[in-house]
Every structure is written in C-alpha cells, then in structure tokens.
Amino acid sequence: MNQQNPQEPNPQQPGWGGPPMPPGHNGPPFQPLPPKKSRGKAIGLGCLGVVGLLVVVAVIATAAGGGGDESGGSGDVAPAASTAEGEQPATEAKPSDKAAGTGEAEKKKAKVVVFKVWGTAPAGALGPLDITYGSDSDSRQGKWKDGGFTATLPLNDDALYYTVTAQLQGSGDIHCSVTVDGHTEKAHAAGGYNLCHAQATAGLLGGWD
Template structure:
C-alpha cells in the first residue's frame, strides 16, 4: 500500500503539520457593515433636516406676524389721532363751506347810441370785438349793444361805428370796470372806443 508521505518537520516549528502537497486553508472574509444601519442613519438625517427647516419657517413667520400687528396698531393709533386733531380744530367734513353765489363770468360790453341816418352806402356801419374776434353789429332805434366774454389774453377790445354822410353818435367799450368812450359827427366820420391791457394788469 502507498503511504502518504509528510515533509520533514522544521526545527522549532510547533503545532500540527498539514499533509504534504495540500494548500493551507484561506482565512474567512471580513464581515461587511450592515446596510440597514446606513439606511437608518440616512433617514434620520433627512427627518432632522425637515424639522430644522420647519423650525426656521415658524420663527420667520412669527416675527413677520408680530411686525404686521404692530404696524396695524400704529395705523389705528395714528388714525384716531388724526380724527382727534380734526375734532379739536373743528374742521369736520360735514362743516365744509359752500359758496352760495357762483362767480359771474366777466364780460366786455360794447355800445353805440345817437342819430345816424342811412346814406347812399346803407345804414351805420358797426364792428366790435378783439384782436382775434371781429363781428358786425346792427344799429336799431338809435342804439346798439352787445357783450362778449372777457379774454385776459386779448391785446385789445374795441367798437367802431362809421357814419354814412351825416349824424351824431357816441360809442363805448367796458371791461373789468373800465370804460372808454368816443364821439363822431357828420360826413363819414368814425367813432372808435378801445381798451387795452396794462403792463401791471387791468384794462385802460
């Protein structure tokens, strides 16, 4: 029978000797860390992050709410103060003064009066107005009168009346309490009255 041969022992080596020709046993592989622990720690980290964000949001919301309430209180207080000031001054909205008489629009008055027989060219020729508004007038029953709105930008207001061969007439123009008058008699003479604005205001 074949006998299994063993290699000679080394001096100083202790312990059992493995059979000759067979490799030694490999050491067991190291244990891996449990995957469950890693997942658990990751979940705890996410939960902690959400809790932290929620706390920050709550703190920020509480601060702004308190500021808004303070602003509202300040507004209310100022409103009451304003009302109190109005009451002290006696200037309530129900006591507003209303002008009972509206201001009358200012007018310019033009007049011609006297005797003016019609001539070969017709009756008395009358024109009146301003530098930007000229009109014709009719002489009836020995007089003529017309009015126009007072334009402060006008350079002048005037009235002219030309006789037609004979007659004796007077004319006038009145604006803002000022009056200018003129006179004409005989032939084809012209009666002309004119008002102009002054450098310091008013008409003359």
C-alpha cells in the same frame, strides 16, 4: 407604703382633668382635645353662599333683559333719530358754500366785455351805421337798430385790446364805448362819414387802459 396627702390632687383619680395615668408614667399631663367648630358659623357661611348665588342669578337675568332691549329695535330708533337731527346742521351749512359758489359764478359772469353805440345816425346810400367790434383776435359785425347797438363778448385775459368802431353814413351824431372788467373807454363822432372809435388796451402791469 407612701401615704398621699388628701389635699393634693391625685392624677390617677378621675375628675382631675383626664383619665388616670398608668403607674410609673412620667410623661406630660393630659392635653384636652380642641373644641369642635361652632355649627352657627357653618350655617352663616352657608347662608352667605345662597345669597351670593341669588345675586349672581339676578345680575345674569338683568343683563339678558338689557340685551333683548338693544336687539328689539325700539332702543335703536331714538339714537338713529338723534343722529339724523345732529347731521341736519351740517347739511344746512352748505347754503353758505352755495352762496360762495354763486358769488364766484356771478364774478365770472361779470367778466365780459360790453360794446355800445348810441345817438342819431340817419341811414345813407349804404344804409345805417357801419359797426365793427371785438378784440385783436376776434372781429365781428354789428347792426344798428332803433337808435342804438349793444353787444357782449366773454373776457379773454390773453387779448391785447377790445375795440368798437361805428362810421356815419353822411350825417348824424353818435357815441360809442367799450367796457372791460369795469374799465370804460368812450368816443364821439358827428357829421359826414366820420368814425366813432373806442378801444380798451391791456396794461403791461395788468388792468385796462
């Protein structure tokens, strides 16, 4: 019978790391079971889940509240007003266009031909002055009144000339003129049945002579 050293641990005795090994067992020593998970970690993870759920609920509630404000109409009034105010300068910028249009209208209005006769012209046997005016395609009769005569016609760019003629009836002293696009032609007649004849002719390169 083998005697065991009291100093050496006996694997078959309890209290040395595990239950006693059966006789003749040559396997590895007893491996203790892994420790159980800490309850504190499980509790901490549960608390984090609750906090996360509360945050999600708060975000949903905030989004719902913001959507209600947008659909309520009170939040839409201010942007509409600002947009309207923002569009005002664009509508007020149109007077410059109107001014340009007015300038063009005045320019077109200025393009007229002016005919004038003035001076002293006593009436003769056939009456007062005999006045004719117009263009190469439009001739008209004028009337002497209160010592003068004035008439206007629209400027026709295709006209070859514009003219005015006044004939005295026995005596008098008169002047006549025709103005086309800023250019004026003048003439003079005195005594008898003389003619006062002024004519502006279209130039070959544009303008009036």
